[in-house]
Amino acid sequence: MTYLWLKAGHVTFVIFWMAGLFMLPRFFVYHQEAEPGSAEEARWIDRERRLLRIILWPAMGVTWALGLALAFSIGAFTQPWFHAKLGLVLILSAYNVWMAGYAADLAQGRRRLEGKRLRILNEVPGIATVLIAIMVIVKPF
Numbered sequence: 001m002t003y004l005w006l007k008a009g010h011v012t013f014v015i016f017w018m019a020g021l022f023m024l025p026r027f028f029v030y031h032q033e034a035e036p037g038s039a040e041e042a043r044w045i046d047r048e049r050r051l052l053r054i055i056l057w058p059a060m061g062v063t064w065a066l067g068l069a070l071a072f073s074i075g076a077f078t079q080p081w082f083h084a085k086l087g088l089v090l091i092l093s094a095y096n097v098w099m100a101g102y103a104a105d106l107a108q109g110r111r112r113l114e115g116k117r118l119r120i121l122n123e124v125p126g127i128a129t130v131l132i133a134i135m136v137i138v139k140p141f
Protein backbone atom coordinates (compact mmCIF):
# COMPACT_ATOMS: atom_id res chain seq x y z
CA MET A 1 0.00 0.00 0.00
CA THR A 2 2.80 2.45 0.98
CA TYR A 3 4.53 1.51 -2.27
CA LEU A 4 1.44 2.47 -4.32
CA TRP A 5 1.06 5.84 -2.53
CA LEU A 6 4.76 6.56 -3.06
CA LYS A 7 4.42 5.67 -6.73
CA ALA A 8 1.32 7.86 -7.21
CA GLY A 9 3.20 10.79 -5.64
CA HIS A 10 6.34 10.05 -7.64
CA VAL A 11 4.53 10.00 -11.01
CA THR A 12 2.63 13.22 -10.12
CA PHE A 13 5.82 15.13 -9.33
CA VAL A 14 7.59 13.63 -12.35
CA ILE A 15 4.85 15.23 -14.49
CA PHE A 16 5.30 18.64 -12.77
CA TRP A 17 9.07 18.46 -13.18
CA MET A 18 8.93 17.41 -16.84
CA ALA A 19 6.37 20.13 -17.64
CA GLY A 20 8.84 22.71 -16.25
CA LEU A 21 11.77 21.13 -18.12
CA PHE A 22 9.84 21.41 -21.39
CA MET A 23 8.70 24.99 -20.72
CA LEU A 24 11.89 26.73 -19.60
CA PRO A 25 13.97 26.39 -22.81
CA ARG A 26 10.89 27.59 -24.74
CA PHE A 27 10.84 30.65 -22.47
CA PHE A 28 14.53 31.19 -23.31
CA VAL A 29 13.76 31.18 -27.05
CA TYR A 30 10.98 33.80 -26.64
CA HIS A 31 13.09 35.78 -24.15
CA GLN A 32 15.90 36.05 -26.69
CA GLU A 33 13.48 37.38 -29.29
CA ALA A 34 12.74 40.35 -26.97
CA GLU A 35 14.69 43.60 -27.29
CA PRO A 36 17.56 43.73 -24.71
CA GLY A 37 16.59 45.96 -21.78
CA SER A 38 12.91 46.14 -22.83
CA ALA A 39 9.88 45.72 -20.56
CA GLU A 40 9.15 42.46 -22.39
CA GLU A 41 12.60 41.14 -21.50
CA ALA A 42 11.97 42.01 -17.82
CA ARG A 43 8.72 39.99 -17.96
CA TRP A 44 10.56 36.93 -19.32
CA ILE A 45 13.21 37.20 -16.58
CA ASP A 46 10.42 37.22 -14.00
CA ARG A 47 8.61 34.25 -15.60
CA GLU A 48 11.83 32.21 -15.74
CA ARG A 49 12.60 32.91 -12.06
CA ARG A 50 9.08 31.91 -10.99
CA LEU A 51 9.11 28.73 -13.07
CA LEU A 52 12.39 27.69 -11.47
CA ARG A 53 11.37 28.64 -7.93
CA ILE A 54 7.77 27.40 -7.91
CA ILE A 55 7.89 24.38 -10.24
CA LEU A 56 11.32 23.13 -11.26
CA TRP A 57 13.35 23.05 -8.02
CA PRO A 58 10.54 21.77 -5.74
CA ALA A 59 9.33 19.18 -8.28
CA MET A 60 12.88 17.91 -8.84
CA GLY A 61 13.43 17.58 -5.07
CA VAL A 62 10.16 15.73 -4.40
CA THR A 63 10.63 13.45 -7.45
CA TRP A 64 14.08 12.47 -6.12
CA ALA A 65 12.84 11.94 -2.55
CA LEU A 66 9.88 9.75 -3.58
CA GLY A 67 11.92 7.94 -6.27
CA LEU A 68 14.61 7.01 -3.73
CA ALA A 69 11.95 5.93 -1.20
CA LEU A 70 10.45 3.69 -3.92
CA ALA A 71 13.90 2.29 -4.74
CA PHE A 72 14.43 1.36 -1.06
CA SER A 73 10.96 -0.17 -0.79
CA ILE A 74 11.50 -2.54 -3.75
CA GLY A 75 15.27 -3.06 -3.31
CA ALA A 76 16.01 -1.54 -6.74
CA PHE A 77 19.65 -0.61 -6.00
CA THR A 78 20.97 -3.99 -7.18
CA GLN A 79 19.03 -4.01 -10.46
CA PRO A 80 20.69 -2.94 -13.75
CA TRP A 81 17.57 -1.18 -15.15
CA PHE A 82 17.63 1.05 -12.06
CA HIS A 83 21.31 1.96 -12.60
CA ALA A 84 20.46 2.99 -16.18
CA LYS A 85 17.47 4.99 -14.97
CA LEU A 86 19.58 6.68 -12.31
CA GLY A 87 22.15 7.68 -14.95
CA LEU A 88 19.40 9.21 -17.11
CA VAL A 89 17.85 11.03 -14.15
CA LEU A 90 21.26 12.43 -13.21
CA ILE A 91 21.53 13.81 -16.77
CA LEU A 92 18.09 15.43 -16.37
CA SER A 93 19.10 16.91 -13.01
CA ALA A 94 22.32 18.32 -14.52
CA TYR A 95 20.19 19.77 -17.34
CA ASN A 96 17.97 21.45 -14.71
CA VAL A 97 21.05 22.98 -13.01
CA TRP A 98 22.47 24.11 -16.36
CA MET A 99 19.15 25.80 -17.25
CA ALA A 100 19.09 27.63 -13.92
CA GLY A 101 22.58 28.93 -14.77
CA TYR A 102 21.45 29.96 -18.25
CA ALA A 103 18.44 31.81 -16.76
CA ALA A 104 20.81 33.66 -14.37
CA ASP A 105 23.04 34.62 -17.33
CA LEU A 106 20.02 35.85 -19.32
CA ALA A 107 18.95 37.96 -16.36
CA GLN A 108 22.42 39.60 -16.52
CA GLY A 109 21.96 40.28 -20.25
CA ARG A 110 24.25 37.45 -21.44
CA ARG A 111 22.72 35.52 -24.35
CA ARG A 112 25.18 32.64 -24.75
CA LEU A 113 23.31 30.45 -27.27
CA GLU A 114 21.36 31.09 -30.47
CA GLY A 115 17.65 30.20 -30.63
CA LYS A 116 18.46 27.27 -32.94
CA ARG A 117 20.82 25.72 -30.37
CA LEU A 118 18.22 26.22 -27.63
CA ARG A 119 15.63 24.44 -29.74
CA ILE A 120 17.98 21.45 -30.17
CA LEU A 121 18.66 21.39 -26.39
CA ASN A 122 14.91 21.33 -25.90
CA GLU A 123 14.99 17.70 -27.16
CA VAL A 124 17.01 16.48 -24.11
CA PRO A 125 14.06 15.99 -21.69
CA GLY A 126 11.94 14.32 -24.39
CA ILE A 127 14.61 11.76 -25.28
CA ALA A 128 15.40 11.13 -21.59
CA THR A 129 11.69 10.57 -20.85
CA VAL A 130 11.35 7.92 -23.58
CA LEU A 131 14.42 6.06 -22.27
CA ILE A 132 13.38 6.36 -18.60
CA ALA A 133 9.87 5.04 -19.35
CA ILE A 134 11.43 2.00 -21.11
CA MET A 135 13.79 1.36 -18.16
CA VAL A 136 11.10 1.61 -15.50
CA ILE A 137 8.27 -0.22 -17.29
CA VAL A 138 9.88 -2.71 -19.75
CA LYS A 139 12.98 -3.16 -17.52
CA PRO A 140 14.96 -4.61 -20.47
CA PHE A 141 17.90 -5.60 -18.20
Ligand code: HEM
Binds near residue numbers: 064067089133136137
Ligand atom coordinates in the same frame (compact mmCIF):
# COMPACT_ATOMS: atom_id res chain seq x y z
C1 HEM B 1 14.75 11.52 -9.59
C2 HEM B 1 15.14 10.26 -9.39
C3 HEM B 1 14.25 9.08 -9.62
C4 HEM B 1 14.31 7.93 -8.91
C5 HEM B 1 15.30 7.60 -7.79
C6 HEM B 1 13.27 7.06 -9.42
C7 HEM B 1 12.98 5.77 -8.96
C8 HEM B 1 11.86 5.04 -9.28
C9 HEM B 1 11.51 3.73 -8.73
C10 HEM B 1 12.38 2.92 -7.77
C11 HEM B 1 10.32 3.36 -9.25
C12 HEM B 1 9.53 2.07 -8.96
C13 HEM B 1 9.72 1.10 -10.12
C14 HEM B 1 8.92 -0.19 -9.91
O1 HEM B 1 8.09 -0.27 -9.04
O2 HEM B 1 9.14 -1.13 -10.69
C15 HEM B 1 9.89 4.43 -10.14
C16 HEM B 1 8.69 4.44 -10.86
C17 HEM B 1 8.46 5.28 -11.91
N1 HEM B 1 9.26 6.33 -12.33
FE1 HEM B 1 10.89 7.05 -11.34
N2 HEM B 1 12.60 7.69 -10.43
C18 HEM B 1 13.16 8.94 -10.60
C19 HEM B 1 12.80 9.87 -11.56
C20 HEM B 1 11.90 9.64 -12.58
C21 HEM B 1 11.72 10.46 -13.76
C22 HEM B 1 12.50 11.72 -14.08
C23 HEM B 1 10.72 9.88 -14.51
C24 HEM B 1 10.15 10.27 -15.85
C25 HEM B 1 10.73 11.06 -16.72
C26 HEM B 1 10.25 8.72 -13.79
C27 HEM B 1 9.21 7.92 -14.19
C28 HEM B 1 8.69 6.88 -13.45
C29 HEM B 1 7.46 6.17 -13.76
C30 HEM B 1 6.53 6.47 -14.94
C31 HEM B 1 7.30 5.17 -12.80
C32 HEM B 1 6.14 4.16 -12.66
C33 HEM B 1 6.45 2.91 -13.43
C34 HEM B 1 5.43 1.81 -13.13
O3 HEM B 1 4.39 1.79 -13.78
O4 HEM B 1 5.66 0.97 -12.26
N3 HEM B 1 11.00 8.60 -12.63
N4 HEM B 1 10.84 5.43 -10.13
